[in-house]
Amino acid sequence: MLRLYHILPRADHPGSHNALKVAVLLRELGVDFELIDVDPATELRPADAPLRALNPNGLTPILDDDGFILWESAAILQYLCDSRGPTPLLPTDPRRRGRVLQWLGWEASTVIPALMALYQARVGGHDDVAASQRMAFLLGILGRQLGGRDCVADGYSIADIALGASVPALLPLGVDFAPYPAVRRWLAVLRERPAWQDTIFLADLRAGGLV
Numbered sequence: 406m407l408r409l410y411h412i413l414p415r416a417d418h419p420g421s422h423n424a425l426k427v428a429v430l431l432r433e434l435g436v437d438f439e440l441i442d443v444d445p446a447t448e449l450r451p452a453d454a455p456l457r458a459l460n461p462n463g464l465t466p467i468l469d470d471d472g473f474i475l476w477e478s479a480a481i482l483q484y485l486c487d488s489r490g491p492t493p494l495l496p497t498d499p500r501r502r503g504r505v506l507q508w509l510g511w512e513a514s515t516v517i518p519a520l521m522a523l524y525q526a527r528v529g530g531h532d533d534v535a536a537s538q539r540m541a542f543l544l545g546i547l548g549r550q551l552g553g554r555d556c557v558a559d560g561y562s563i564a565d566i567a568l569g570a571s572v573p574a575l576l577p578l579g580v581d582f583a584p585y586p587a588v589r590r591w592l593a594v595l596r597e598r599p600a601w602q603d604t605i606f607l608a609d610l611r612a613g614g615l616v
């Protein structure tokens with residue numbers, strides 16, 4: 406049995422954008438799974454929370470594939486493509502695969518820290534000029550990559566899934582996507598895919614007036 410530990414949106418939490426990536430991929434692959442909705446306050450954050458036995462970081466997503474436990478969303482995405490594939494979502498050709506992993510790595514190593522810096526500045530009421538400039542720089546890179554194409558790599562892939570889950574989280578932070586029409590077009594393409602329906606992806610787009 407495949408289990409995904411997720412945080413669905415609740416009063417004190419917007420929901421897990423990292424677990425969203427895994428849920429979307431599982432739907433794209435047509436794999437049945439049990440979604441376990443975790444309360445972070447009681448099940449993740451306390452030092453003795455039971456789920457810390459599965460992920461010592463106290464974070465979601467956590468995957469339980471018949472007793473094989475995996476955490477870190479990028480690793481889970483690759484593992485699922487490899488174990489349930491082959492799938493075009495993670496090509497086997499080294500160059501096509503390399504291009505997907507490049508954007509997947511960029512999302513985790515570059516976009517997420519910039520997003521967190523912006524989030525902390527906004528929530529803490531601090532000066533966010535540097536964080537906003539950094540994010541504009543990154544959205545510019547993404548926008549140029551998406552100019553004239555529907556996906557970040559050579560075809561729809563786990564890089565679109567990772568970026569498609571995290572980039573819209575900027576919208577509730579008040580980031581204006583008007584200067585990035587290619588990013589908006591790409592989000593509109595993702596919005597049509599059944600795997601993205603009924604998720605916080607749509608809630609984020611709504612917060613930015615994009616649906």
Ligand SMILES: N[C@@H](CCC(=O)N[C@@H](CS)C(=O)NCC(=O)O)C(=O)O
Nearest residue numbers: 421422423445464465466477478479
């Ligand atoms: N690098 C990790 C980050 C995981 C992460 O930050 N998860 C957040 C939700 S997106 C979480 O579980 N937060 C727990 C909390 O809010 O207490 C990954 O990609 O899986």
